[in-house]
Amino acid sequence: GAGVSQSPRYKVAKRGQDVALRCDPISGHVSLFWYQQALGQGPEFLTYFQNEAQLDKSGLPSDRFFAERPEGSVSTLKIQRTQQEDSAVYLCASSLAVSGINNEQFFGPGTRLTVL
Amino acid sequence: TQLLEQSPQFLSIQEGENLTVYCNSSSVFSSLQWYRQEPGEGPVLLVTVVTGGEVKKLKRLTFQFGDARKDSSLHITAAQPGDTGLYLCAGAPGNQFYFGTGTSLTVIP
Numbered sequence: 001g002a003g004v005s006q007s008p009r010y011k012v013a014k015r016g017q018d019v020a021l022r023c024d025p026i027s028g029h030v031s032l033f034w035y036q037q038a039l040g041q042g043p044e045f046l047t048y049f050q051n052e053a054q055l056d057k058s059g060l061p062s063d064r065f066f067a068e069r070p071e072g073s074v075s076t077l078k079i080q081r082t083q084q085e086d087s088a089v090y091l092c093a094s095s096l097a098v099s100g101i102n103n104e105q106f107f108g109p110g111t112r113l114t115v116l
Numbered sequence: 117t118q119l120l121e122q123s124p125q126f127l128s129i130q131e132g133e134n135l136t137v138y139c140n141s142s143s144v145f146s147s148l149q150w151y152r153q154e155p156g157e158g159p160v161l162l163v164t165v166v167t168g169g170e171v172k173k174l175k176r177l178t179f180q181f182g183d184a185r186k187d188s189s190l191h192i193t194a195a196q197p198g199d200t201g202l203y204l205c206a207g208a209p210g211n212q213f214y215f216g217t218g219t220s221l222t223v224i225p
Binding site: 004033035040041042043044045048056058059091093104105107108109110 | 118120122149156157158159160161164202204206212213214215216217218220
């Protein structure tokens with residue numbers, strides 16, 4: 001399909017394990033966003049890429065969280081030494097526009113991470 | 117304290133009833149967006165409001181942007197079971213994008 005895809009859809013990790021979450025944005029979309037969403041709550045901003053440049057990572061909760069988009073397309077969110085409080089749905093969104101902030105973002109279905 | 121507060125947080129109504137969801141902030145936004153999210157899916161954009169006082173209609177949904185561009189409302193007329201979902205307002209007062217706290221709507225057939 002032509003939408004944003006994320007993998008895996010579900011991930012169960014033992015506390016202390018490292019995980020990597022993948023996002024395939026819509027082809028040609030310049031802006032890419034990662035969000036963390038707790039159950040029943042609104043998504044919270046984690047980080048923003050414009051092409052391969054990470055322009056804002058102020059929302060990353062700790063230095064255990066790392067995101068990259070090396071070729072300006074696919075992005076990976078990595079969480080090291082996972083903790084139970086990292087359990088959430090991680091959403092990826094892409095936007096055609098350069099700034100993306102006030103333009104339509106297209107969201108993937110998310111990856112539900114459960115840390116035991 | 118959340119930048120965008122939504123009320124109510126939960127709403128359960130019978131099919132055919134009307135409802136209003138509110139999104140409030142102390143910050144001024146150049147625009148606000150409304151999204152709907154269904155279980156297991158990402159949010160989907162419903163509308164963007166840009167001008168203070170603006171009213172936009174999308175079938176049975178009416179969106180209003182406050183005159184001071186600090187708040188917005190979503191009114192649904194004659195709710196249908198297909199309207200069930202998590203409704204989110206969102207905007208960027210600066211360079212970072214914020215979502216509201218969310219309103220979970222259940223429409224009972």
